[in-house]
Amino acid sequence: MRQVQNGDFNKLGLLYERHHRALFAYFYRCTSDKGKSEDLVHNLFMRLLKYRNGFTGRGQFSYWMFATARNLWIDEYRRKDPIGQGRTLAQIPETEDTAPNAYHHLEQSERHERLRKALDQLTPEKKEAIVLSRFNGLKYAEIAEIAQCTENAIKSRIQRGLIELKDILINSES
Numbered sequence: 001m002r003q004v005q006n007g008d009f010n011k012l013g014l015l016y017e018r019h020h021r022a023l024f025a026y027f028y029r030c031t032s033d034k035g036k037s038e039d040l041v042h043n044l045f046m047r048l049l050k051y052r053n054g055f056t057g058r059g060q061f062s063y064w065m066f067a068t069a070r071n072l073w074i075d076e077y078r079r080k081d082p083i084g085q086g087r088t089l090a091q092i093p094e095t096e097d098t099a100p101n102a103y104h105h106l107e108q109s110e111r112h113e114r115l116r117k118a119l120d121q122l123t124p125e126k127k128e129a130i131v132l133s134r135f136n137g138l139k140y141a142e143i144a145e146i147a148q149c150t151e152n153a154i155k156s157r158i159q160r161g162l163i164e165l166k167d168i169l170i171n172s173e174s
Helices: 013-029 034-050 062-078 101-122 123-137 140-147 151-173
Strands: none
Touching: 013 034, 013 062, 013 123, 013 140, 034 062, 062 123, 062 140, 101 151, 123 140, 123 151, 140 151
16 A cells, blocks of 8 residues: 555555455445445545545555445445345346255345344344344454444454344344
């Protein structure tokens, strides 16, 4: 990022290659929309370029990047429908049942869909904390820095969110 700050904008492509998958996964878990997630990744890199001088180098670049991603998602959340719309059945691509373990993939896909729907029922703060912790592998201190709150607040959000997730998933089976 230092090289981008010094005018070598080609290095932004290198940053994109290193981080776009993790950012897409973060946004997808927040929005449940592939197209919107791709747009948010693109918009994030435009924002990183625009606010490149905001990176001071005191912390890791990934913290600053995820904090910027979080702010972008909050802006999107405030501007539009909360957490977006889930995919409809017609939008899910059809697959052939030729793989030897197609039943396993179908089962796994159904579990992922149930989890996604359950996550969508949480507050944005709890959902974000769980996504960053469990899906993006960030530590509580890192999430607290990104969310600009205390580590104890993050622990509480994750703990309460996981309890709510468990209740939602148990009640959806009934």
